[in-house]
Amino acid sequence: MNTTPPKKRRKGNIDEDAGLQKPVRTAPTNTSLLPPCRVCQEPGAGFHYGVNTCEACKGFFRRSLVRKEDYKCLGNGNCNIHAGKRKICPKCRLEKCLAVGMSKEAIKTGRYTHAKRTQDILEAKKALSPMPDAVPKSTLQPESSSMSTTVLSGSLNQEFCAANEEQSSDHDLTRQPFSLLMTSSQHNLLENQGLVDESYFSASSISSTSSPVSHQPVANDTPRLSSQVSPSSFASPLSLESALGSNSEEYGEGELSRIIHDLIEVHEHNICPDTRFTPEEVLEEQKACYEACRLKEEMFGPMQRLSKEEYQEVFRSTGLDVDGRQMIFNDLVEVIDLSIRRYISFVKIIPGFSSLTLNDQIRLIKDNRFENALLGTYHAYNWDLKVATIRRGKTFSLNEMNSLSNETVGQRRFECANAIQKLGLSHEEMILFKAVVAVTSGAEDLDEPHKHAVVTSTPDKETQGRLTSDSMQPCDDASPGRQPALRVIDVTHGPGRRLLYKAGQLTSLLLFTVDSMGGSTTSV
DNA sequence: ATTCAAGGCCAG
């Protein structure tokens, strides 16, 4: 008679032991303190498959990994996945998941690291802060779409290839989408700072006395780092520590190594979690691309990608989205937005960056798009085949790149990439260099060029200035006359052709930069 | 000992 109602209570069987030693059920990590779901915008539940997502999207993605057959789109192939409308279409939901970087390979286990937690807190904070404008989505407003979309679509196809990984491109056109994207929400990201520096990089409080306090036995952390960072070219593993200990009074020894460590960590976590594929995979794809291009040219002659003018022409006259550019636009915007957000997470770790004025911060970010993107992808430029893999599944030929904008753009990129490749930088070194670049600008009309050697002086000073975090000492010779060795800014400060690399200078600078970072107290 | 995320589980 006892129908034995299935008490599945999988866990609630604690009836018997009144002894109970489990007082606190581990505070369920305040959900509000986590970044929102990157897929559907709903409150996040942690970091899943390499991305901050909600419980639902996590589950969905997991199911999708098992699933054999493909999903079918329930809309017209371009469903918008947003808060509240998660389930409208599994196909597009999955695509969005992938677009924001979810992947089986990106899974992380175990505890958060120092750096990661820092970001999360920051981001959660920004999310909590009251949105100035009632417009949440903000990224791009439909109302202005008729205009902006048209304008953007032109530059978009340029962006498209490279912008995916990090914002890149070289044209003035880029200003358009970028400034649009860079508005409200991301300003907020940049704003509320302080937090990081104080809670985790309390350089100000420690500053003068690198007191032997030794919060932790961090000392042994250093070797690990240096072994990664330094090839044979410079600084022996010990130099970092010793140099700092003896010569530097501005910061603790653990400080610098942790800063570097955090930079690398954040970068790994944010910037290119899925950009790393095995060389074999890349090569394979590049060969395929090469072959495809060759065949295409044989059959159709010189390749002619639908230019933006042509596209706009068609769009204007017929209103048709010929090749689906606008279709992918919305999603693309979100991907770009994400990459910017990630980049911001990265630069905020750089000591001192936060203390720049908001304007300068934005300037630096914007001005460094190209360099940044190149540093992120130079390794996958294949000089011999003249193809470059910008991102997983995105390989372009030199011709394609050229046809996207200026004739020389592609060529220049290849040259730069090649020059950097010759340096044989380790991945970690590249990251550090990226950080240096992030605070380096040739612009002279910044709010506080004086305050941070960063902006106008030579990179070497910046490197040290930045990495020592609190040493705001203006370069003794931060004279305006000296131009950054990194790049040559085209006289026309106009947005157009912005910068030209000089392979030679870039090379030596890189070497120097890396060196000074590893050894810290390098004399010029 | 804690802090997290992957997976399992199952009611809706």
Added chain:
DNA sequence: CTGGCCTTGAAT
């Protein structure tokens, strides 16, 4: 199929 909750096991 969804998504909330739990268990498991890894990383710190």
